[in-house]
Amino acid sequence: MTERKVAIVTGSATGVGAATALGLARRGYDLLINYSRSESEATASAAACREVGADTLLVRADVADDAACRAMVDAAMARWQRIDALVNNAGVTSFAGASNWDALDTPTFHRIFDVNVIGMFQMVRACVAHLKAANGAIVNVSSTAGSLGIGSSVAYIASKGAINSLTLHLARSLAPAVRVNAVCPGMITTRWFADGLGEANFQKLKAQYEQTTPLARACTAEDVAEAIVWLVDGARTVTGELILLDSGMHLGRTPSVAAAKP
Known part of the structure; x- marks a missing residue:
């Protein structure tokens, strides 16, 4: 068994997943880099992790496929004999708009739930015995969609709400x-x-978001990854939290000083 900790990050070829994998690599973790389509980007993500000292394993798998989830976990155990962290980042949506119900057909709705919700659960189920042995951590990448009921489509909003409930x-x-x-x-x-x-x-x-949120900025992938890495590798007394990374959007628009005067 390796002395270094090991993390699986689903959907870690690009964006938040890639930034999270690199952040964990910098904290001394070895990484299983998972992707479903973006092989060249996943290869680059793995290379970036290796540059900071991590051993990496590249696995193509669709988390909606339970057998693929189990095979991914088996591959990590064969390589390192331990799993300390699981980051469920893989996700899909339809940018139909939350009010455009007719744009969502049944297969699209199912696909969003298959990846975002069922895939997350299948990864947890496949990893759970190893995570228990390591006193490990799970971080699910949800969205304000699941907390505030807004987002790219009704199916996406519902899937992120399900993730929040399952997290608790x-x-x-x-x-x-x-x-x-x-x-x-x-x-x-x-x-x-x-x-x-x-x-x-x-x-x-983006411009509208930055004009109306209290902190006046949108998240970068690195902003989200920083929070995930803290929840994985620190936060020893934190569990069952749904942490909003929305620059205060949930507070509503901040009144201007002039508007606040009597």
Whole structure:
């Protein structure tokens, strides 16, 4: 068994997943880098982790496939004989708009739940015995969609709400051996948003977000990764938390000084 800790980060080819993998590598973790489509980006993510001293394993797998989840975990155990952390980051959506119900057909709705919710649960189930043995941690990447009921589509909103509920359930049922938390970002300035919305709409939404949130900024992938790494490698008394990373969006628009005067 390796003396270094080991983490599995699903969907770690790009964006938040890649930034999280690199952040954990810098904290001394070896990494299983998972991807479903972006092989070249996943290879680059693994290379970045190796540059800071991590051993890496690259595994292509769709978390919606239970057999693939179990095979991924088996591969990590064969390589390192331990799993200390699981970051459930893999996710999909349809950028249909929350009010455009007719844009969502049944297969699309199912696919979003298959990856975002069932895939997350399948990864936990496959890892749980090893995480218990390591007194490990799980971090689920959720969204303000699940907390505030806003987001890219009804199916996505519902899936993130399910993740939040499952996070609370798992935190109770796996304590005290395993800590379970979720991060709930608002807007993130990653390719995922830009590709889904189109560049012009992305820039418009970003400007609006920065003008109306109390901290006047959107999250970067690194902002989200920083919180995830803390929940994995620190936060020893934190479990069952749904941490909003939304620059205070949930507080509502901050009144201007002039508007606040009597």
